[in-house]
Amino acid sequence: MAPQRNTGAGAEAELPEYAGHYRLESCLGSGGMGVVHLARSTSGMKVAVKVVHAEFAKDPEFRSRFRQEVAAARRVSGAFTAPVVDAAPEAERPWMATLYIPGPTLSEHVKRNGPMAPAQLRRLMAGLSEALRDIHRAGVVHRDLKPSNVLLAENGPKVIDFGISRPKDSELRTETGKLIGTPPFMAPEQFRRPREVGPAADIFALGSVMVHAATGRGPFDSDSPYVVAYQVVHDEPDLTGVPEDLAPLVSRCLAKEPEDRPTPDELMRDLRSVAASYDTQAFIPAQRTDDSDVPKSAAGPEKPRPERRLRKRVALAVGALGLVAVGAFASIPLLSDGGPPRATTRSAPADGFHQWRTPPVSGDTSAPHCSYGAGKLLCARSGLVYALDPADGTLLWRHVVATAPRSAPPVLSGGLVQPLLGEGQRMEALDPASGRTRWQRSVPSHSGLRSVGGMLLITGRDGAVTGVDSASGDTKWRRRIPGQSMPLFTSFPGDPTAYATSVSDDGSSSRVTAVDPVTGDVRWDARLSGQLEPFASSDGSLFFLSVDRFYGDAVAVVRYSPKAKLSRRVPLPVRRQDAQATVHKNVVYLLASGGSLEAVDTDARKELWHLETSVSRGSAPVADDAHVYLTAADGRLLAVDARKGTLVGQTPSRLGTNADRVAASLPEPVIADGHVYASAPDGTVFAVDGRDPARW
Structure with a gap:
């Protein structure tokens, strides 16, 4: 049989007769990436087959994307999607077959x-x-x-x-x-x-x-x-x-x-x-x-929490207390309006540290975002900012804010706790000892906010940046940043510099501007090759992920030394989707969507190891000399040997009663004094000994 022909706009001039064992009967439509056919299997079952355009089939970048599409479609195959029947992403003309579902879009x-x-x-x-x-x-x-x-x-x-x-x-x-x-x-x-x-x-x-x-x-x-x-x-x-x-x-x-x-x-x-x-x-x-209806193929070509209702969940508190007997964790009774309770703990080992776990604050279950500062664990969640004693998890204070903070932990800046609120909200700076408000000021709607070096940098809708003293709340300066029309700053622990990055119109280069947060002066300015996203600074170098122009996949790690004006690029063996990264002693640890974790040595310019963690969604990783830590969407804390790339420990999953809630971003673990602190979707915060993950 001669190949089918299709004169539709954007379709192939000649279409294949078969895709694998599926005979292509008619064209249902043509999209930007491929042609969708009605086809039949050997047994006569109707399927919808998407065959990739020839021009894209020759593009390794597109093949990688198509493999990801097939994997995602297979993962979600069920009653509410079109089940994947078969696929051949590595074929000369990649294709995917799904169950044919008649009906219009x-x-x-x-x-x-x-x-x-x-x-x-x-x-x-x-x-x-x-x-x-x-x-x-x-x-x-x-x-x-x-x-x-x-x-x-x-x-x-x-x-x-x-x-x-x-x-x-x-x-x-x-x-x-x-x-x-x-x-x-x-x-x-x-x-x-x-x-x-x-x-x-x-x-x-x-x-x-x-x-x-x-x-x-x-x-x-x-x-x-x-x-x-x-x-x-x-x-x-x-x-x-x-x-x-x-x-x-x-x-x-x-x-x-x-x-x-x-x-x-x-x-x-x-x-x-x-x-x-x-x-x-x-x-x-x-x-x-009607005959005019042309059903669309199900194989056509190509993140939540509700408005909060505070709930008192006594059952959760009872369940948490029950874990003390079986899991050797400390537990705190359900927090009420009567003030902070005393923590119940088991006897501590010789080094003075014991594992502990808190139940949800005020009964609401969602994962808190935490940081370490002023000798306390500072957490934010659901209209609440609170501090825990890192030694045993005792609640030290809590402070109700008018609206929920962003999905980010509070930061200690200017000696005060600064909750990072959403746009157009009133900012409060809190005393780290008591949680009382030290100063307040309004933040304009649709502005960017970043805390760095004892200052708060607020980018307005007009692109001008205001520098606010974190300790007093007073405005110290206001100006535009040369070369940055709408600077949205990034900053990193231990680095008193704010960085603004913008990408050229053609995506070929990125401009990076380092700003002194105290004065607003530009410390240095550089134009680097590629579309770059900064994720860390260490030992005087700034680290970026170089991302793909169309899809944002990470394709390389870039290390830039501003003193030497030297850029070092390390290509990744495989492009990584939705990558998150950290750095420790010039080794980058990168976690991608689907749980792929790898270590990249930027000195030797090579990959050290690669591990498939089986974590479908994970937090940004954090690392110390011995381990890499990350949090999974089900509340597990995982530890991976930083030298060998092997999984060495993980905590139990803690989804809680509201397992239907899927957070847009997962809180990353916190490392302090050899201990690791993490939170889970059931609303708990917990601490483990980072030196011995095998005992978690």
């Missing part, structure tokens, strides 16, 4: 039939909430949920397309030039902090999808993707036309801050209160069988 349905009826909208929202719950539980963030990626099947909506983003799908780039999705359905953090995007971004997209389904337009609407991006970050959504009973849920999904959005499970619970039962008719009206 949500985009096609709304275009033909207009906005959905209220009953259909409720069922759509419930179905997509269930789908996102399963996707997030599998450790995957879709990042590009939109009407064209939702199939309307008889038994409910199916989410498809796990290729992240396609080159032709987005007209916008991140600050580093990475294509990140489709602007009308992207969350604010995808524009502001793209490397911090987590499951909550999918919830925001769900809100936008629901507005489209209810009205035929989005909550932010403009012909220009740049205007849409501004609206998403700054403006309130337009919910005109959304049914009154659904509008509050959709509004919560569209909250500007990830932590203010509900989880999929909470959405489903609230939807049950909106309507006790859902219409049991076929999900799609009968008119969808």
